[in-house]
Amino acid sequence: MKYFLLLMLFIYFLPAQATTTQVYSFNDDTLEKRFELLLQEIRCPSCSNQSIADSNAATSKSLRYRVYLDLKNGYSDQEIISRLIQRYGYSIHYAPALGHPLGYLLWLGPMIVFIFLMMIIFYQQRKGQK
Amino acid sequence: MKLKLFNGVIVCLFLLLILIFWQGLHSNNEPQAMAEISKKNYLETIFNNAQIKTKKLPSGIKIINIWSSWCLSCQKEHGFLLKLAKQGYALIGINYRDDENKSRQWLKQHKNPYKLILQDPNGQLALEFGIAGVPETWLVGADGQLHYRYQGEIDQVAYATLLEKLQILQREIS
Numbered sequence: 001m002k003y004f005l006l007l008m009l010f011i012y013f014l015p016a017q018a019t020t021t022q023v024y025s026f027n028d029d030t031l032e033k034r035f036e037l038l039l040q041e042i043r044c045p046s047c048s049n050q051s052i053a054d055s056n057a058a059t060s061k062s063l064r065y066r067v068y069l070d071l072k073n074g075y076s077d078q079e080i081i082s083r084l085i086q087r088y089g090y091s092i093h094y095a096p097a098l099g100h101p102l103g104y105l106l107w108l109g110p111m112i113v114f115i116f117l118m119m120i121i122f123y124q125q126r127k128g129q130k
Numbered sequence: 131m132k133l134k135l136f137n138g139v140i141v142c143l144f145l146l147l148i149l150i151f152w153q154g155l156h157s158n159n160e161p162q163a164m165a166e167i168s169k170k171n172y173l174e175t176i177f178n179n180a181q182i183k184t185k186k187l188p189s190g191i192k193i194i195n196i197w198s199s200w201c202l203s204c205q206k207e208h209g210f211l212l213k214l215a216k217q218g219y220a221l222i223g224i225n226y227r228d229d230e231n232k233s234r235q236w237l238k239q240h241k242n243p244y245k246l247i248l249q250d251p252n253g254q255l256a257l258e259f260g261i262a263g264v265p266e267t268w269l270v271g272a273d274g275q276l277h278y279r280y281q282g283e284i285d286q287v288a289y290a291t292l293l294e295k296l297q298i299l300q301r302e303i304s
Contacts, residue, residue, distance in 0.1 A: 045261075045262040046263040058226070058263065059262055063257065065253070087257065087259070087260035089260075
């Protein structure tokens with residue numbers, strides 16, 4: 001019974017093993033960290049809202065290999081991303097501000113609107129006090 | 131008076147927003163993204179980077195088809211590719227993430243429409259085309275410029291569009 005339960009436990013974790021198909025190894029720890037971060041920043045082009053880090057689509061596999069090669073060849077993170085943007089467009093990147101000039105508006109826009117509204121409220125209140 | 135002005139500004143901003151969204155609906159998706167790919171001689175650059183001899187390339191108009199033996203849609207569109215080959219168009223097949231022997235067998239079974247087959251076991255060549263999945267088809271002019279992209283399985287409608295585009299490309303030569 002004990003062994004049977006143990007066996008069941010192993011079977012339970014089998015799918016977790018099956019999803020990792022290829023493991024990339026780096027000699028350098030910082031490279032490996034950059035690799036993992038980059039994978040999470042890049043959107044899988046053939047999936048709906050998944051990064052290439054956790055997608056097993058064929059394109060994701062190709063993209064993971066591309067990032068691996070580029071890192072080994074000494075490209076910077078920015079260069080790797082912008083090379084991908086040239087081919088796939090800005091939607092390949094999960095943080096658009098870094099690639100697109102209008103991206104900053106996307107991040108800062110709501111902030112500006114908020115400050116603008118606060119100023120109006122402040123102004124109206126002071127008028128009411130008078 | 132001031133309140134009216136304020137309301138006016140809000141309405142204007144709202145209309146501006148609608149205009150922006152309206153334009154977004156009709157714009158070509160990501161024209162900037164295509165800027166690199168639609169450069170002249172892009173094909174040559176890719177192939178040079180991948181160390182494929184460009185001398186091997188057939189001259190004139192080319193059709194690039196990215197396909198795999200494991201892809202079912204590729205099997206469905208294969209008839210249209212054979213038709214295109216019969217009409218004398220030079221097809222280049224990029225065999226995406228596939229086993230070379232399996233692809234050869236597959237072509238024996240379904241007939242080979244390609245003049246040139248490039249093996250792409252790691253998918254790195256296809257990435258240069260910004261591929262999202264197989265199959266994908268590109269039309270290349272005689273000048274080596276990528277003119278038209280079709281993503282997905284070629285059906286009757288897509289085939290008609292491809293023929294139309296090919297005729298336009300041919301008219302440009304003569």
